[in-house]
């Protein structure tokens with residue numbers, strides 16, 4: 001008999017689990033609260049683990065055709081002095097690419113639709129029941145062999161089942177936006193580096209991330225109390241803090257995407273026939289660029305584990321047992337960096353951390 005899944009959230013985790021189940025013959029419906037499937041947050045870093053998942057789903061070629069791959073990562077102070085440099089790909093190790101979130105989502109939507117996933121937009125999940133029931137805001141009750149809450153950091157599915165163990169927000173606020181290439185005349189040729197600029201006096205940061213041959217992704221951040229985060233953003237404050245970036249910071253968008261570093265810990269990743277995955281289960285600060293990569297890896301493994309099993313609740317417990325340790329190590333690593341973000345005088349930043357490297361080497365569960 002054909003098995004069914006109701007999945008909440010058409011983000012990176014939800015589309016991954018949906019596509020993989022659909023490829024295996026499940027009937028899959030994704031509920032997305034927004035009226036359109038949209039990506040927020042400008043650009044994204046993906047390491048090898050994320051790329052391996054995309055390859056398994058058949059989306060990697062499309063992603064590689066619209067991504068950027070720099071030759072090294074730099075840390076610089078506000079005057080432009082180098083504080084560290086790390087080669088890419090890591091010698092003997094992993095690749096890292098960047099692209100716009102929109103392009104990543106379009107690639108995932110493409111494989112989801114090609115594999116028969118049905119996406120119901122404007123469908124707002126309010127709760128789930130361990131017996132395999134999803135309740136949506138329009139009063140509908142959807143029953144399935146498997147329900148998945150891939151509904152992000154403020155997951156309604158997770159909270160309705162009492163699975164939240166902890167949610168911490170850090171005092172660091174960030175805006176993210178894309179800058180068109182014509183604002184960056186010096187980058188007309190090849191963009192060779194990703195650069196983290198630090199103003200240590202004012203505790204401000206700019207992350208400079210080429211994404212393709214059109215878009216530069218900028219992330220600007222500071223302590224949540226810093227006047228530089230007040231909207232409308234005052235470009236002159238950022239230009240004074242980072243004179244070397246004056247050309248790209250001279251005009252800032254009126255309402256870019258704002259976030260803080262956050263971490264979510266769940267008591268368990270499932271209850272009965274309901275699983276939570278991605279930020280709903282294990283959001284982490286993006287300090288090693290692994291939130292989406294980990295979300296997609298755990299999502300594909302979830303689909304493969306339940307597909308191979310008759311007993312869904314037992315399969316979900318086995319999936320958590322297999323994936324949780326690696327995920328928690330990654331969270332710990334990203335939290336430790338978030339707590340000690342700014343470079344210090346005496347410390348150069350020339351090495352990738354073990355935590356970043358070990359999660360990047362993770363591979364999807366064999367089929």
Ligand SMILES: Cc1cc2nc3c(=O)[nH]c(=O)nc-3n(C[C@H](O)[C@H](O)[C@H](O)COP(=O)(O)OP(=O)(O)OC[C@H]3O[C@@H](n4cnc5c(N)ncnc54)[C@H](O)[C@@H]3O)c2cc1C
Pocket residue numbers: 008009010011012013014031032033034041043044045046123124125126150151152153154155156157174176259260261277278279280283284285286289290291292293294295
């Ligand atoms: C500043 C910042 C930078 C980051 N940079 C990176 C990076 O470079 N690399 C990386 O790997 N990760 C990065 N991350 C983390 C990454 O964005 C997340 O880990 C990733 O988006 C999680 O994917 P997800 O599918 O679990 O959740 P989401 O992307 O949040 O998707 C959840 C989906 O569920 C929908 N939804 C929510 N509630 C409901 C509901 N009740 N009913 C129906 N639908 C619902 C939402 O509309 C959304 O479409 C960054 C995060 C931040 C804050």
